[in-house]
Amino acid sequence: MMAREVFAELGLEVGIHPDHAVDSSGRKYGFWNIAATCNTEPRSVWRSLIAAHLQRLLTSFDAPDPFDTLPPAEIPNRTFARLYEESALPPLDGHPHRKFAPGVVEMLALDLPDTVAVFRHENARNFGGWEALRQKGIANLRELEVEQLETLNPPGGGSFNVLFGSSFYTASKAMLLPSLAAELTGKHVRQEFGWLMSVPNRHQVVWHVIEDSSVIGAVNGMAYFAAAGYSDAPGPVSPHVYWWNGTGYEQLTEVSDDGTVKIRVGPGFQTVLESVMKG
Known part of the structure; x- marks a missing residue:
């Protein structure tokens, strides 16, 4: 399988499942996004797309916690209320969230230059709490450009x-x-x-x-x-x-x-x- 080979080239041994892979340290790599990307591209470029996707994931795993490194005043301005597919997420006990529709949950996301970090309960408490952050997250959605x-x-x-x-x-x-x-x-x-x-x-x-x-x-x-x-x-x-x-x-x-x-x-x-x- 091409994905397993790319993991091996990066020095990772993984268990492959239908919609994700798990490495020896328990880190989970979802396939949905990269599968959708490859679906629109010729097979000849799949390997390079998968490798680039995995490199981004590994960089995000190793990066310092943005909640510790960003200036506190920046956090609310980077916060968005965001919808996620519930079945694609790990257990949500550690994260503030609420059901938006059957199978869809609303969470708090911190927008970063190359990725998105999801608020945990302790992050939300440190920066104003769920309700205040959600209000800011909704306000930030309203400010997004209509493309x-x-x-x-x-x-x-x-x-x-x-x-x-x-x-x-x-x-x-x-x-x-x-x-x-x-x-x-x-x-x-x-x-x-x-x-x-x-x-x-x-x-x-x-x-x-x-x-x-x-x-x-x-x-x-x-x-x-x-x-x-x-x-x-x-x-x-x-x-x-x-x-x-x-x-x-x-x-x-x-x-x-x-x-x-x-x-x-x-x-x-x-x-x-x-x-x-x-x-």
């Missing part, structure tokens, strides 16, 4: 909006909905209907404000867009589409091992569908 906004019209009808960006925190702007939709598209949410949302990977956030029966085409189009964006881009977050039900997000889609996408309609969303069909 590329598109409205997509899937073949089945309806439309949805996609915000693309090179930032590691673009998908995390989902935490700004529904005000994000109003700001960028002028659409305001009807509270009885809510909105659809997906975060396929760290560089995309997708939404549809429910107004009428076009939601049917939108949810189907978003389902396939999210599944594709999750599987073929770095920084996957979630392959699913979610509906805001007034108090939280409900998962509307299921993706089978063979890539088949299904829509799962619960009682609340069914009521919305019936209402917009009558309208």
